[in-house]
Amino acid sequence: MEGGVDYLIDERKKAQFDVEAMKVAWAGSRQAFELSDRIAKLVANDPIFEKFSRPMLGRKELFKNSLRKVAHAWKLIIDLRLSEEEAKLLRHYIDEPAYTDLQWEMFIPAIEGQGTEEQKRKWLPLARKMQVIGSYAQTELGHGSNVQGLETTATFDPQTDEFVIHSPTLTSSKWWPGGTAKVSTHAIVYARLILDGQFHGVHGFIVQLRNLENHTPLPGITVGDIGMKFGNGAYNTMDNGVIRFNHVHIPRNQMLMRVSQVTREGKFVQSDVPRQLLYGTMVYVRQKIVADASKALSRAVCIATRYSAVRRQFGSRNGGPEIQVIDYKTQQSRLFPLLASAYAFRFVGEWLKWLYTDVKQRLEANDFSTLPEAHACTAGLKSLTTSATADGIEECRKLCGGHGYLVSSGIPELFATYVPACTFEGDNVVMMLQVARFLVKTVSELGYKQPVGTTAYMRRVTALMQSNCAVRTAEEWLNPGVVVEAFEARSTRMAVACGQRLAKFENPEEGFAELSADLVEASLAHCQVIVVSKFVEKLQQEIPGKGVKRLLEVLFYVYALFLLHKHQGDFLATGYLTPKQASLANDQLRILYSKVRPNAIALVDSFNHTDHLLSSILGRYDGNVYPKLYEAAFNDPFNDSDIADGIHQYVQPMLRQELHSAKL
Ligand SMILES: CCCCCCCCCCCCCCC/C=C/C(=O)SCCNC(=O)CCNC(=O)[C@H](O)C(C)(C)COP(=O)(O)OP(=O)(O)OC[C@H]1O[C@@H](n2cnc3c(N)ncnc32)[C@H](O)[C@@H]1OP(=O)(O)O
Numbered sequence: 001m002e003g004g005v006d007y008l009i010d011e012r013k014k015a016q017f018d019v020e021a022m023k024v025a026w027a028g029s030r031q032a033f034e035l036s037d038r039i040a041k042l043v044a045n046d047p048i049f050e051k052f053s054r055p056m057l058g059r060k061e062l063f064k065n066s067l068r069k070v071a072h073a074w075k076l077i078i079d080l081r082l083s084e085e086e087a088k089l090l091r092h093y094i095d096e097p098a099y100t101d102l103q104w105e106m107f108i109p110a111i112e113g114q115g116t117e118e119q120k121r122k123w124l125p126l127a128r129k130m131q132v133i134g135s136y137a138q139t140e141l142g143h144g145s146n147v148q149g150l151e152t153t154a155t156f157d158p159q160t161d162e163f164v165i166h167s168p169t170l171t172s173s174k175w176w177p178g179g180t181a182k183v184s185t186h187a188i189v190y191a192r193l194i195l196d197g198q199f200h201g202v203h204g205f206i207v208q209l210r211n212l213e214n215h216t217p218l219p220g221i222t223v224g225d226i227g228m229k230f231g232n233g234a235y236n237t238m239d240n241g242v243i244r245f246n247h248v249h250i251p252r253n254q255m256l257m258r259v260s261q262v263t264r265e266g267k268f269v270q271s272d273v274p275r276q277l278l279y280g281t282m283v284y285v286r287q288k289i290v291a292d293a294s295k296a297l298s299r300a301v302c303i304a305t306r307y308s309a310v311r312r313q314f315g316s317r318n319g320g321p322e323i324q325v326i327d328y329k330t331q332q333s334r335l336f337p338l339l340a341s342a343y344a345f346r347f348v349g350e351w352l353k354w355l356y357t358d359v360k361q362r363l364e365a366n367d368f369s370t371l372p373e374a375h376a377c378t379a380g381l382k383s384l385t386t387s388a389t390a391d392g393i394e395e396c397r398k399l400c401g402g403h404g405y406l407v408s409s410g411i412p413e414l415f416a417t418y419v420p421a422c423t424f425e426g427d428n429v430v431m432m433l434q435v436a437r438f439l440v441k442t443v444s445e446l447g448y449k450q451p452v453g454t455t456a457y458m459r460r461v462t463a464l465m466q467s468n469c470a471v472r473t474a475e476e477w478l479n480p481g482v483v484v485e486a487f488e489a490r491s492t493r494m495a496v497a498c499g500q501r502l503a504k505f506e507n508p509e510e511g512f513a514e515l516s517a518d519l520v521e522a523s524l525a526h527c528q529v530i531v532v533s534k535f536v537e538k539l540q541q542e543i544p545g546k547g548v549k550r551l552l553e554v555l556f557y558v559y560a561l562f563l564l565h566k567h568q569g570d571f572l573a574t575g576y577l578t579p580k581q582a583s584l585a586n587d588q589l590r591i592l593y594s595k596v597r598p599n600a601i602a603l604v605d606s607f608n609h610t611d612h613l614l615s616s617i618l619g620r621y622d623g624n625v626y627p628k629l630y631e632a633a634f635n636d637p638f639n640d641s642d643i644a645d646g647i648h649q650y651v652q653p654m655l656r657q658e659l660h661s662a663k664l
């Protein structure tokens with residue numbers, strides 16, 4: 001047997017559930033599934049969107065090719081009259097970071113959230129028709145996480161009724177904004193507002209960067225690319241830029257003025273809208289990043305699972321086939337929790353989208369009451385899901401052995417493109433510290449204020465602190481109430497313990513800094529409560545299709561009990577579990593893996609990923625791995641000739657012992 005075609009055919013026969021119904025459950029609805037499937041095929045069948053060769057291209061060629069793809073996609077959007085939802089799916093399946101990500105996911109949302117009605121009327125139609133192309137220039141060479149520490153200045157000049165945008169130091173150079181180096185005509189630039197010598201906080205300003213006719217940078221603007229980034233292909237399709245402003249004048253009405261205004265006389269007016277709304281675009285994108293995590297993780301898991309069923313090692317008896325590596329318990333204990341995590345992140349992402357839609361509607365109606373919770377949830381879940389996904393993709397590479405390291409496995413580029421998600425839109429540790437602030441506040445108010453939303457479980461603080469887990473057999477872990485309660489008790493106890501230790505510090509900020517590592521762990525525990533509970537809520541809904549709900553229940557227990565096993569130190573140290581109960585959870589986990597095993601291939605088929613999206617020989621739907629790996633090796637341009645450049649010049653003289661006289 002040269003390929004694994006028959007192996008995957010056999011595997012698909014083992015499925016104990018309706019794969020088509022699971023595809024619908026994964027997509028969210030039949031309509032969402034059909035839409036997504038249609039756009040996936042549109043992209044897969046269009047040669048312009050080919051991406052297998054991307055890691056082999058040089059930077060300039062890669063970038064030009066990316067511009068071509070965007071232009072082609074925009075043409076399709078217009079010609080086929082695609083809706084915004086369809087256009088976003090098109091972006092997902094094209095699978096290439098490009099300047100349009102910043103246009104649609106940051107520039108436009110920033111104007112929508114922070115602009116006045118007049119500013120929206122002017123800028124949004126231009127941006128939505130791509131008549132201006134915008135980016136989001138917040139981070140600087142010297143400051144990224146600390147937004148209030150930004151150095152770029154926007155000084156009001158009452159004489160001309162303009163702001164003067166200036167980069168006073170080298171470290172104030174804008175550094176990282178995607179789409180800026182070569183493409184964007186405008187940017188939302190975050191800068192310190194200075195009125196009559198007084199600093200009035202950091203605000204966003206719409207600044208034109210390039211001449212719309214010939215694309216040259218405007219006077220006073222120095223702009224360029226910050227250089228190659230990690231990995232081949234990957235995020236190098238994006239032109240992340242550096243910008244320096246030398247006293248660039250913009251009209252006063254280009255400050256985004258929903259939160260605060262500057263009058264013609266140069267007076268600062270703070271509206272009732274909280275200052276935190278300036279950070280609203282980041283809340284929006286963090287929510288998108290959570291939704292995206294399940295897509296990235298499911299891709300890696302799909303590749304590793306299919307390949308694990310094709311790959312065989314050891315155990316051959318009488319010349320028969322060796323064991324499929326997916327049958328090793330160690331392989332299952334590494335792979336199946338990731339498979340379960342992909343489903344868990346899919347459902348929590350769905351919920352977070354709902355939460356964001358709700359908060360957005362409230363903000364539009366000037367109801368800001370749920371903003372702190374939305375901020376804590378988006379920051380925390382962004383951190384949890386991207387860290388787990390980045391680690392998960394790397395684990396999938398290792399699960400594929402040596403072949404996982406080949407670019408043709410699809411995993412290296414996926415990893416290189418994905419990992420910056422742990423840093424952009426808020427470094428993951430900095431984001432967990434935001435959750436910590438929210439938790440500390442919640443805990444300190446427990447005596448007189450009922451926690452709401454995702455912290456509502458802490459209303460039962462006394463019970464969660466005092467009662468202990470009642471599980472006596474491995475079977476008793478198969479109860480969602482028991483599992484969720486264990487996570488809630490561990491989280492409450494960790495948060496309360498942090499609160500008690502913080503109270504011993506005279507200066508709360510000093511205490512927060514000193515205990516920050518523990519606070520990050522408590523925040524992670526709280527975020528895990530959210531993911532676990534949202535999975536349970538999903539299971540409480542009607543989920544049609546033979547065996548679909550049962551398999552999702554299995555995945556829920558795999559996800560939760562795997563986390564419990566991984567963090568058993570917390571569960572034991574907080575005293576909620578005994579070592580025996582933790583060990584029973586692990587026993588149950590092994591039983592669960594054997595329930596996943598026959599369904600593994602069908603569960604990854606349910607993601608409905610096309611071979612185009614996976615761009616992986618190891619993860620091919622048909623399992624025809626070895627012939628295609630062999631073919632791809634000889635299709636590599638490096639194999640065009642048997643004698644590589646340099647052989648005659650540098651190797652042959654060595655073989656002939658003539659190196660001393662060779663021209664090097
Ligand atoms: C291809 C791979 C996958 C990609 C995913 C695909 C998804 C599609 C999307 C595509 C997107 C495009 C690509 C993305 C490119 C990347 C872009 C960027 O990275 S843009 C720059 C992002 N920068 C950051 O995230 C900076 C991080 N820092 C901060 O957010 C803040 O400064 C801070 C949270 C660290 C707070 O700092 P601090 O100084 O302590 O705070 P303040 O004094 O300013 O405010 C404190 C107060 O405000 C509350 N707060 C903070 N942030 C928010 C918020 N966002 N919303 C609401 N409230 C907020 C905070 O809790 C405090 O409240 P208080 O009650 O006072 O305690």
Ligand SMILES: Cc1cc2nc3c(=O)[nH]c(=O)nc-3n(C[C@H](O)[C@H](O)[C@H](O)COP(=O)(O)OP(=O)(O)OC[C@H]3O[C@@H](n4cnc5c(N)ncnc54)[C@H](O)[C@@H]3O)c2cc1C
Nearest residue numbers: 136137138139143144145176177178420423424425426429
């Ligand atoms: C691919 C990519 C695309 C990007 N695109 C954009 C863009 O379009 N527009 C834009 O404006 N920006 C963009 N960025 C910048 C990005 O938002 C920042 O890099 C990010 O917010 C992190 O900030 P930083 O680089 O200042 O990290 P730093 O804050 O310097 O982090 C360095 C280390 O310090 C730690 N640290 C920092 N502060 C604290 C603290 N208070 N407590 C404990 N530890 C701390 C961090 O955990 C980290 O380990 C992009 C970045 C990348 C990688």
